[in-house]
Amino acid sequence: MPSSLLVYSPSTSSVFPSPQLLRVRLQLPFGVALFFRWCRLRSGEEEDDGCCLSLLLQVRVRRPAPVFGLPSVYVSSRSLPPLSSVRVCVFGVFVVPLEKMKIISPIIMGVNNILSDASPPNSFINLDQGDTALLESYWRKMKEECAVVIKGCELLSYVSDRSNVCWFMMPELTDAIKKLHALVGNAETDDRHIVVGNGSTQLFQASLFALSSSSSSHSPNPINVVAASPYYSGYPDETDLVRSSLYKWSGDAKEYDKNEAYIEIVTSPNNPDGSIRTPVASNRRGVEGKLIHDLAYYWPQYTPITHKADQDLMLFTFSKCTGHSGSRIGWAIVKDIDMAKKMTTFVVLNSIGVSKESQTRAAKIMEVVCNSYENFKLGSKNSELFFEYSKCLIKERWGKLREVIKQSDYFILPNFPKAYCNFTNESSETYPAFAWLMHKKDEDGVGYLEKKLKVLARSGNRFGSGPRCARINMLSRDEDFDEFLRRLSNIKEIGY
């Protein structure tokens, strides 16, 4: 029956605390049976090789829903010996009937002390934060082209370019940012000042500082900061972090009706709901508002590039552009030199500039992206191009999610109009980095996800919206996203 013995991969070896009942999930192609080797460990000591014992475990293959791609294979045993801890590794894999299938490096997903094989794995899936793991596969392909080497004696100084308003910004990063915007066509950079920050989070605060300290009214009261709900959950907390006397959070821009100066944040595409936005609070009661355009998601993998953005103050972030969240690089494109100077002052007093290692790497990665388009030859695959590749992945996830939601009695998703993308030269929907799930029955959507499905999402409450909605990260790791879909689609099957 077994047609061949396949790989033993040491990467599948993990040590877990003593389980009573052990459940291991592996990502494998269809139709495999598995053998495991268990190695008993002495408590707190090195591996005790003399106590190895091989067990053929009970294997159940759960047929996955067709949308999942890779199936989940569950392996469990109720009859483990009393061990202080065990080493689990995939020892051998027999392909049962499908000889064409190749084994993909198996991953041990987690071990849970659970009581019943019938229930789903009961570990929580965290889809609350905005991590960008989905985009990692592209960078794995490009890991060598994008590599940077930084020697011990490099990048010592605070200063990068004294002739630039933003004197801590490295000229190669300025150039790379301009080149990238020119390639994508999503923002005007000619005759603009670029200010780099520790993520766009810091630059958002620099913007508030610059706009409020230049307020012509010189009001003794803090200027009101508003955004249309649902708005990014970070804005209120960041605005009121140290209870500034210059500015204060004042809630939903749609409900703003004070006769006072205000700053409106326009996030487009919007986080959390993906909508394309324009200011809503402007010119009410004749009061002129100041605007911050947060364009973190105005990149072609998420939304059609319909025009070259040209607002006075625009924020972008490397995190969402390429997925390199750990680098903490954001940039502001600013028309007015005094605004750029004030924002630079903020970054100087807040952190004396921005990591040069990150600046170097961001410049390198942007260059590689730009060069791949420049060198792209007709007939090459789109999968070699970052934005096309990423869009393909995100679009595929949205397809799967919509497929599951269509069958769902509990949740609905927003729809997005199509628009022509000047970059990809095709008509396309928006495929946001987050899904804004709304409970059909006006119930607590996040509570439902957490209690019933053990899925951690961010509550609509945090976005100035009701608890009915929940924000789900669409760029999480494959295994988390697939498991989320599995739980969502299995709601009935498993008796919720």
Add this chain to the structure above:
Amino acid sequence: MPSSLLVYSPSTSSVFPSPQLLRVRLQLPFGVALFFRWCRLRSGEEEDDGCCLSLLLQVRVRRPAPVFGLPSVYVSSRSLPPLSSVRVCVFGVFVVPLEKMKIISPIIMGVNNILSDASPPNSFINLDQGDTALLESYWRKMKEECAVVIKGCELLSYVSDRSNVCWFMMPELTDAIKKLHALVGNAETDDRHIVVGNGSTQLFQASLFALSSSSSSHSPNPINVVAASPYYSGYPDETDLVRSSLYKWSGDAKEYDKNEAYIEIVTSPNNPDGSIRTPVASNRRGVEGKLIHDLAYYWPQYTPITHKADQDLMLFTFSKCTGHSGSRIGWAIVKDIDMAKKMTTFVVLNSIGVSKESQTRAAKIMEVVCNSYENFKLGSKNSELFFEYSKCLIKERWGKLREVIKQSDYFILPNFPKAYCNFTNESSETYPAFAWLMHKKDEDGVGYLEKKLKVLARSGNRFGSGPRCARINMLSRDEDFDEFLRRLSNIKEIGY
């Protein structure tokens, strides 16, 4: 007469705009004469090899003051042909009388259109900021050992270690910081929490946030922030950056006499004056103050390590520890877990963490420093050890500066007591990263330096002190520091 023809180094070649009178300063050992090769360039075009012309220039060797080490050699010509630009390179160097002297790679320092050979070079020397170029020579020696390679697919996530209070901090950086403090013996890290920040500047603000938002008094007024003058010029501006309602700058700790809650910053060794400090505002009128210990300069190259610091909240920075200012890495060592959590919250809301590229590199460099001590063999040279090497450089500069100041009619320097250093096992003075120059005659010290010597220093006014004092960066580039000394010692000679 010339004893030997020495190197031609291509690194000495530079293109300058067309000069009328050209002045080149070279760092060379005593007693050399120089030949230059001038290559005419066509305006805006490639080098025109056919038009090379060799000129033996008028050479004047200015005998340097003995404290300078390397002398300044001035080469000038009034009879250059009318060129659009010239390429200047050291073509040959003849050692005139001193055969033992070796040529050190000559550096073309700059070209000035000046009218008289008698006046000093009239460009400004900037010794205002705290750049750490002096330490670069060590890292040039160690550039390969300290090199980091970061591939395209690495460090994508915001998260580093969810089990750590400071979840964006990389475990290898935590380990390296603990190892370094254990090596140096300058701070306790056992049973402490470490929070990483974008430089200690951000962590100073995180400290204010954490201390003021945990204020037991729940006063509606902002808590007073004080430091004994002269205090670091950044504190007032950073504290009042966005006019927080939680805290406000309240000036000199020595004059603090309000019956209100306060935070005192204790900087030791102190920036700008290098003094060793303890709190001065504590317990006045029975009010208990909160303390932030800024120990940026408590490293053995600057000051004897007399004890293992053990305060509740201590700040350190990579910039001053190793000189890598461009990395923007600081860390706080915190006793109380709630404080560490609040500081983490601040960094999250302020910038969602800290560059992982910088964290990776800082960890690597600290590891290399620690390993060099671990691998150090008796009989090896101290110059292979970072702290000894750096201390030697800084001490040498202090020696030169004190030598010049001793002859000066205009300035005095503070003196520092000797103490036994547990790290270097010797008795030593403090050799601060800044010199706190005081004008002898109660005049405007900074104005004098700027107007008479064209040296930019930071005014005592900015440190809560009078304009009589000026802060001079002691870690600037060799050429700037030497030129500063030359101007300072030549005050009489050149007719000031």
